[in-house]
Amino acid sequence: ILRETETDVLVSYLPVGAEEATKWYVEQALTAGCAFVNCIPVFIGREPYWRKRFAQAGLPIIGDDIKSQVGATIVHRMLARLFQERGVRLERTSQLNVGGNMDFYNMLERERLESKKISKTNAVTSMLDHELDPSDIHVGPSDYVPWLSDRKFCHIRMEGRTFGDVPLNLELKLEVWDSPNSAGVVIDAIRCCKLAMDRGLSGALIAPSAYFMKAPPVQYKDDKAHRMVEKFIADLMRMDPDTARKVLNNEITAEQAVQIFERLDPETARGVIKAGIFNVEGLTPIRGAAKVAREFGVDYGKFTEEENTYLRGLMFLFYAWTRQNTPNWFRYITRNPGGFLAKFLAPWFAVVLWNNTIDEELEQSLPPWKRDQLHLITGYKDEDGKDIIIYFRGAPFVDALE
Template sequence: MLQNNAIRVAVVGMGNCGSSLTQLIHGALSTSANDRYGGVFWANGRPHSNEDFRIVAAFDVDREKVGQDLGDAVEASTNCTPVVWRVPHTGVTVQKGPRLDGIDGPLAESVIEAEVPDADVHQVLADTSADIVVNMLPTGAREATEFYADAALQVGCGFVNCIPIPLATNAGWAARFQEAGVPLFGDDVKSQMGTTTVHQTLVDLIQRKGGQITRTYQMNIGGNADFRNMTDAARRAYKNVTKTSAVQSHVEGLDIPDIGPNGFVEPLGDNKRAHVMIGAELALGMQVEINLNLTVTDSPNAAGVILPAVLECARARRRGDAGVLPEVSDNFFKMPVAPVQKPHPLHAE
């Protein structure tokens, strides 16, 4: 347990995932449900309480959240994830980060930027003694992600990259974090019981039983801001890379088609619906086909993995580990760090 030395977390992006993560820390982990691990994927097999984590800073650009206490920002009208735990007044005010490319594209139509000066992010991280910066910006926000990664480097914070912008899988960024002596975790969080996890598990099972995967695909639709954001092809491309690479790294002898978001359906809200098809050949040429439908609430599904990733990143920082740690990456993130079996230009720069 870490209760006497709580991990000090800076949250970048108070959207649906930020809301779920905040609820998990301030609500769910403080209940008796934590006796059953709180429903969280603790990689070390031990439950933790909300006293192990403290959100000390939060950044966003949305006028519905900037200037609000963290507890109020959780319930902002521009979020659609369920409010399961009402977060009390925290004393932490959401500050405005630089817009950069954070809400370019489709989100510019639904998110109105706060008309206040940008906070000095470097100074805030230093003043709050943040241990870990958690990046939950919209998919495709490359410039903004790199800004916060650079700020974390300068202040000496570990960085958990929950979105598919290439940092841990980019040699240049990995080297910078190694040289700075702080850990970098990423890229693109693999949800607790998400489509990627289920897809990987099924293909692993078939191959362990001696089968050969002959065809497979995956489809995903949802109604939250992330799916709206990825109606833009350029932003969707980042997710295509990480999801495809995650499954490809588990499939032998077959190039699989690109996997990614397939549509924004607003009435679904924070619910994601997915379909996985796997065809395989077994003994004597016997054919088997698995068709699986999955429905999940997207943001809590991610938060249940983001939180233990933060824990492991903080432990790595306190041990003095630096740079990317491939041995822990596959537990938490979609994009394989080493080896990347299906390189892509977006992740090879």
């Protein structure tokens, strides 16, 4: 069914405690090539085994255990952090929840609640800089009340001590409609999953999981998690899919990838993506960029300001790529004599295949760049596995590196 319907993202709202069923659906998602959003407290996204499986399959996952828009967990977390930041030492706390939907009815089977209690408890205690004795914290579902229907009542009590060892107690009652309270959050999780999938990211998505889920792979305070997920979205929206894949493969950092596009005006940036700078007809990033840049001519001194800006953006990618492939060009420099290929390649892209010797005649034949400027060497392997280096010269590239 998943393949027939061309499903992109599979969302799990299985009953709490459905361990085996969840794992079965996870396997189906992996087989069908679907991203996965795990909204229940069965630990998938936070487990290294499943994270590795999704990474190997090239699929993203967000998990585990969805937070409501304004629910018991997020309110309890905020209050715990408020105590923490205002110097109130939390000594005891409880969170009691009653509801009337099938989720609460299902949780009458107490053996299903182990992972749920772990998820909700850790979500609160992760806000504190001190440990609470297990007997001093109780967080979890309490009872099923049929007439509440989809409503949920939450009662939170917190006991602590303020300045002068003076006791401070807080009680709060929250009433929500349970299902729609999580629907808006899961929609955002689906959007993040699809965005990541379109850009080739895979494995656990740390920032969205931290913000949307109670039991993510890594816990962050909510304000930081919010900033992280906003940056996650903004960064991916600026990247074309191939750049995003390079970020994932540690070929370039997200910051470097964003810099590429921040240095370009919007129209030029769109042109970069449209031209397929990062993957022209299956070529490597370097050769793909060379093919497109070749259309501008040979002499960088004749470029317009916009074209030089375009090239500076490319230079960030070249520089980052070089840092990941240093052994390639270093081996070429130390093992290969001569610069004869440079004479063949220089006319079509002001690029010189170089080594540790300088061909004076060749240098004089090149365009009159500022030869006292810093140059860049990068490289790649050709189809036969041979190491090739590329030597970039010219002020536009120097400006980019600065």
